[in-house]
Amino acid sequence: MGNRIAIVADRVGWEERRLIAAAPDHGLHIEWVNDESLCLGDPHAASLADHDAVMIRSRSYTRGGLLAIQAQASGLRTLNSAEAIQACENKLTLRTVLQRADVPVTDFRLVLSRRDFEKALRELEPPVVLKPVFGGMGKRVTLVRHGDTAQSVYDYVEDLGHGFEQACLVEPFLDGGTSVRCFVVGGELVAAAEFAGAGGDWRSNAALGNRNRALDHDPELTKIVDNVVAALGEGIYGIDLFRTPDGYVVNEVNHAPAFRTITDATGADIPTAVIRYLQEILA
Template identity: 25%
Template sequence: MKLLMLCREPRLYSCQRLKESAEDNGHQIDILDPNRCLLKLSKNAPHFELYYQVNSKSEPYLLPDYDAIIPRFGSTSTRMGCAVLRHFRTKNIFCLNDDVAFLKARDKWLSLQLLTEQGIAVPNSALSGAEFSATQAILQIQSPTILKTLHGSQGIGVILAENRKSAVSIMETLTQADVPLLMQDFIQEAQGTDIRCFVIGDKVVATMQRIGQEDEFRANFHRGGSAEKIQLTEQEKVLALKATKCLGLDVAGVDLIRSKQGLLVLEVNASPGLEMIEKTSGIDIALQMIVHIEKQFKR
């Protein structure tokens, strides 16, 4: 097969592992930055064209069709990345997470709404408009309070406000800068840990428990967190699969937390990193992703 990976940083561990696995299985794979793409729509055939420019001085060239697309772009490339995914979806080319599912997962508030709609428990959350009093809004959520930007990954854009006064100050400052925030209960009993479930298709293929650094409430690898193996209960597996299906994803990193109220879904990541979970679990997730793509062509 001829595969395309959409990725801004091809040297990243996840991109390199997927490239190696694809080539080891006999596939050709290109790695392109979606922000260097130009999409063209025309009245006459071909109606959809996609051009690529290697650098600002190079001549753009028309990209061929591919057999499958692997999206690995970050939150800053979501708009263009999803536009490129939509281009391939309209041509009936398989995308390992299409643009519709990707956009659902990348919007933190929308994803929480969709999960709640399907009866999936999430932390108590609130979103207020720019003209709604921050002082009144914060009363809807427990203190300490988690504040999150609507778009972001790797723990970036997540703030712990220790008291309501600081929460209001942060909200007013960022609202003034036109940065909307959602508010969530801080689950103190989790003590800076969460569970990452890596889902491919209809199976949880790997898991780990992430542990934040001392005095760090975020357990993300990119925030200096560590990880250890963990055995999921059947209930946790079912929940991870349900959350993935709810957003229409083929591949997802589902973050769970064990709270006094029971299991909660913190987030569903449409482009989960491979490094920490592969090294912790010892499972070749990159290969399983390539095999999953291959299976789509054997149906």
């Protein structure tokens, strides 16, 4: 049946169904493997032994990186690489990797305590965005507009967070109301779209179903995408950027990006692009 690829994830969503359905037309077989039932550790683990490659698409921002380490150690071609997934899962690690590669990133302060938080507010000044180091899809990202509410907001981090959940970043609020999502396959920019907040939600996250429009692949955007790929290695990425008066800055890079919304905005055939990349690396 040709090369067998496992999509390792906690569920089969719209994107996974499209990839599974498109694979046979290109001589591949893609199937879902539940990321909760792999029990990896044995280099010859039976749960992945019959596959030529694995695509890590776990929604968990800790599980994916751990599974990638073991799959890669077993000699399986892993997308993305364990190193890239771990960098994307941790917003602090990602910013550090990109800064070292001279990729412009959103200004930030690491907050591990209330003292850190108070100092960050003095250095950046509200409005600021408070976000967890680990997490995605816009979850637990909070806009702090005024200093007089900041301490109450941090009470929730301090009292309800546990362990790594209390690790946060404080960033300036870039009040443009929009963000840019670039979908990358291998080293190629396949699609780019601009997302704007919907209704009363200030977050311009593609996962939230916001307004969108296709963007041209201008040279500045392409250069940043090329530099991100050079820093993380080729793979499948959703790169989120903000446009500022000084140019684009990278906000986040998603290692298991959704693509339904950007497909609607641009008409790009992302499943075919992904499958052709799989063919290329398995050749």
